[in-house]
Amino acid sequence: MKTSITLITIFLISLQCSRFQFGSSQEKDEKAGAVVTFLQGTILITNQGKESKAKIGDVVRPGDRIITKLGRVDLQTYRGEVIRIKDNSDVLFRDIAGESRPNTDIHLWAGNLLVKSVKLKSGQNLSVTSPTMVAGVRGTVFSFELEKGSVPKVKVYEGAVSVAFKTSPKLIELNEGLSKENYNRLVKTLEENDVVLEPGEKLEVNPNLNELVYLINAKVAAGSLKGDELSGFIDFDNGLSKTTSVVTPQEKAEAETLVAIPAETVKKQIELQNAGTGEVATQEIEKAHEEKRAEVLNQIAAEAAKTGLDDEEEIHNHYSVLETIHKSNGDVLSGAVVAQLGDIFIVHSTKGVFQLSVDDIEYVEYRNFKVQTRSKK
Missing domain, CATH: 2.30.30.100 (SH3 type barrels.)
Structure with missing residues (x-):
């Protein structure tokens, strides 16, 4: 006999909305953007459907997408966050902080990010998401990696990162599939699995539960979720956890190479791009970044020699x-x-x-x- 169960899938996205403020204010903000400060290889930027090769000084706006293949790119936002998009990555900037926009929301479809946040004020947020995960940060350095067919990998080098499953807030009518007991376990697991990672810790994800969250997100969006599709998922007791993962000397060194240039230079470039020019500031960006990275590389070499x-x-x-x-x-x-x-x-x-x-x-x-x-x- 089939049992009719109303699943109120308020899961974690509902709980996280107030915390990370997804769907931030879309008011017009000419200062909202991130400037390309350094790149290697061919980097593609898609803006309003038009694709172009990235170059130093380009300004990435909310809604822009970046694809790297055999290359990597560093960007610095108006607010001061520094983001490195590594090889073979596909990234959508859902939102970027500016003068009046308080949030930076980066969605990783595939690839690897290294992020260095600034100390955020009340009401400001920085989040990195994947189809099934959301990581919210405040003043930290961390990596977020997603390989196709795998589960997200999050590792913290400095500060703290809060990680949770991201699921649809819609109501789902199920006529079969999960028993009431299994449904209650699922909800409990999702609602209680808000893991806070600290330095030297990395995320561990239950692949079975990750697959289920992906299924819910995809099927609900298409309006085609059926109860029997959930029947095979019963391993709900463990969702997210963390484990010790020592920050290696190479990881520490790479985090140090994620250098920030003077905020005034970034702001100037965004303003010049708004005015239709930016050549002078581009030269300043190249010079500032070259000086900073030379300084950091000297420090890394000196620290290695001290061993x-x-x-x-x-x-x-x-x-x-x-x-x-x-x-x-x-x-x-x-x-x-x-x-x-x-x-x-x-x-x-x-x-x-x-x-x-x-x-x-x-x-x-x-x-x-x-x-x-x-x-x-």
């Missing part, structure tokens, strides 16, 4: 990797690539710590594969 490691085993234990760096002049270094930003590599080897340009390196040899940095002549 005093000069033995292969010590270097391997510290960085959890051992690589062979083949230089263009024929020299060979044994050690680890600590960081890379642009054309500069920081290499910690048994012979010391070096800053090498991409032209200095023929290739880097790992345990079972090679990464070619430039074509052999």
